[in-house]
Amino acid sequence: MPVSRRRFIQGSTGLTAMGAFHFLPNREGFAMEQTGRATQRVVDAPLFIATWPFGKASCEQAVKVVQRGGSMVDAIEQGIWVTEADVSNASVGIGGIPNADGQVELDACIMTGPDHNAGSVGGLQDVLHPISVARLVMEKTPHVMLVGEGAKQFAMEQGVSPTDLLTADQKKRWEAWKKQQGAEKPEIDEDHHDTIAMLGLDAQGNLYGGCSTSGWGYKMPGRIGDSPIIGSGLYVDNQVGAAGATGLGENVMRHCGSFLVVEMMRQGATPTEACEQAVGRIAELDPKNLGNLDINFIALNKQGVYGAAGTSQGFKYSMADPRQSQVLEAKALSEKSIGPEGGNRK
Numbered sequence: 001m002p003v004s005r006r007r008f009i010q011g012s013t014g015l016t017a018m019g020a021f022h023f024l025p026n027r028e029g030f031a032m033e034q035t036g037r038a039t040q041r042v043v044d045a046p047l048f049i050a051t052w053p054f055g056k057a058s059c060e061q062a063v064k065v066v067q068r069g070g071s072m073v074d075a076i077e078q079g080i081w082v083t084e085a086d087v088s089n090a091s092v093g094i095g096g097i098p099n100a101d102g103q104v105e106l107d108a109c110i111m112t113g114p115d116h117n118a119g120s121v122g123g124l125q126d127v128l129h130p131i132s133v134a135r136l137v138m139e140k141t142p143h144v145m146l147v148g149e150g151a152k153q154f155a156m157e158q159g160v161s162p163t164d165l166l167t168a169d170q171k172k173r174w175e176a177w178k179k180q181q182g183a184e185k186p187e188i189d190e191d192h193h194d195t196i197a198m199l200g201l202d203a204q205g206n207l208y209g210g211c212s213t214s215g216w217g218y219k220m221p222g223r224i225g226d227s228p229i230i231g232s233g234l235y236v237d238n239q240v241g242a243a244g245a246t247g248l249g250e251n252v253m254r255h256c257g258s259f260l261v262v263e264m265m266r267q268g269a270t271p272t273e274a275c276e277q278a279v280g281r282i283a284e285l286d287p288k289n290l291g292n293l294d295i296n297f298i299a300l301n302k303q304g305v306y307g308a309a310g311t312s313q314g315f316k317y318s319m320a321d322p323r324q325s326q327v328l329e330a331k332a333l334s335e336k337s338i339g340p341e342g343g344n345r346k
Ligand code: ASP
Pocket: 193, 194, 195, 213, 214, 215, 216, 224, 225, 226, 227, 245, 246, 247, 248, 249, 250
């Protein structure tokens, strides 16, 4: 797909704090965001945003894929490959923290706006790129989600070669963790987990998304988090916008978090406002207090405006378009600082 010259007016994050927004149609029928004094910048499509600073390399790769003639689905898939293949990333793909039995179990999903299609895998072992298996589920089966052995069997039938995902370093850490069991250590590691959720907008205003994670460190075998659940870790609605989540999955999936963010945008919220409102709604219903929820959302609307918000200070996200790429600070809704990372929250 050729890169379009079409440009979107994009407001920077945090603009919602400045009050009123006015959306006016531009010449091409897309909306322009106008604010009194905020910096505005012009963005070319394709535009990608992703959770965490490590998502920047994935967003940059996604832009390149489209510039070289690839589709937006190729871009989401191959962008996420970058993070999945990074052995230093302890929460996605190879090098991910294993489950309590020392096995790396991966969750991933992909969604396409124009045909509202989706594919997903959960608890997948021995596969380097779960995002690709999610894509295969979407494209080659009548189903949306495959899990565990069945997902692995399907991947192998599709020609995926098995890969050992447990690195020597993670094996050593897991052995040390195992030894500590029964002492003060919790059975799962609430502090070590992250996800790449990536959202993309093409020159025609179509939306796409993907998500990939190894989930909570030392989780119970068979545990599946929010990330591969359509509407929880990721949701794409081609009429409105797309959203993705990262953080403690159980606190997202009990509330259909990403779907909620998209619904807030449907009701008129900007992406940052929608993320804030969704976190606020979850905090109202959830018995945990805001600072302990550890959930974060990113959102991108059909007009190319994007934003993010999380429960704690320090959540960052990334963006890339053909002109630039950067890491941005998300809006934080409590004073609490985000916990230690799976080695990636830098
Ligand atoms: N949401 C992921 C999970 O619960 C982890 C994360 O994004 O931090 O599996």
